[in-house]
Amino acid sequence: xxxxxxxxSVLLITNALADANxxxxxxxxxxxxxxxxxxxxxxxxAPSTVSKHMSILxxxxxxxxxKRGKWVYYSLAGRDASPAARDAVAWLIAAAAGTRExxxxxxxxxxxxxxxxxxxxxxxx
Numbered sequence: 001x002x003x004x005x006x007x008x009s010v011l012l013i014t015n016a017l018a019d020a021n022x023x024x025x026x027x028x029x030x031x032x033x034x035x036x037x038x039x040x041x042x043x044x045x046a047p048s049t050v051s052k053h054m055s056i057l058x059x060x061x062x063x064x065x066x067k068r069g070k071w072v073y074y075s076l077a078g079r080d081a082s083p084a085a086r087d088a089v090a091w092l093i094a095a096a097a098g099t100r101e102x103x104x105x106x107x108x109x110x111x112x113x114x115x116x117x118x119x120x121x122x123x124x125x
Contacts, residue, residue: 005083024101025054025057026057031109032075034075036074070121
């Protein structure tokens with residue numbers, strides 16, 4: 001039986017989805033986990049800005065974060081996420097997958113993926 005989400009958790013999710021950069025970050029994670037430096041390479045924003053976006057997504061339960069050595073890796077929240085968070089991510093991916101922006105970001109991520117993490121992260125230290 002599915003549990004009923006609280007209004008607070010629904011608002012955390014909807015507020016997290018109410019920003020184009022956060023939607024782009026979630027769409028980027030639909031294929032695989034990415035480290036923060038790879039996400040920086042995609043958005044071309046300040047590290048503190050991307051970190052704040054990821055914190056909001058994490059707090060809403062939409063992404064998981066794992067620190068490994070000097071890198072933080074993000075992925076879409078898995079089985080441990082609330083049903084509301086899983087439903088929201090599934091809806092977002094279905095709704096936004098065919099957008100021009102998602103296609104452009106996928107092409108950029110391919111370029112970013114060919115760059116070593118050491119090279120990417122060197123710019124942000």
